[in-house]
Amino acid sequence: MNKQSYGLAAQGGALPVSRYKTKLNLNERVAVSACWQVERRQTKHYFARMCDSLQQQRSLQGKSTQYYHYSNESRMLNKLLLGVDSKSWLASRGLCGQVRDHLTEMQLSYLAYLERCNADLIDAGLVFSERKRKLAIMLSYHTASAAMGDK
Incomplete structure (x- = not known):
């Protein structure tokens, strides 16, 4: 890990400070880091949920789940x-x-949204290509509404 681009890494944080155009004081960096960590935990939670859904759905189909099935979803x-x-x-x-360790709070928020939606689509029995198509549409709507302030 490069300590120059990771100002909080030396202080036990995980948020790259270099993403911000203005200098942050210590209190602001701690607050930003705390928000980032909340979003990062959300992605961990929804990734686990997505993996459980995938394993369950494949089991219902009489198929085993290999490590690469999870990797394919993540990719x-x-x-x-x-x-x-x-x-x-x-x-x-x-x-x-x-x-994930290099994403912004907003990107982590979108990733958690995608993982949650993907888990729901897996539970509904949709195949990979159909989930990918629907998720692309859902993400475009989600990011557009966030850009307009409707989130």
């Missing part, structure tokens, strides 16, 4: 969110590690 959601695959997104920013 699909990251690509919907970022517009490119995670590896390319990280590389274009000179970052490494888990993509």
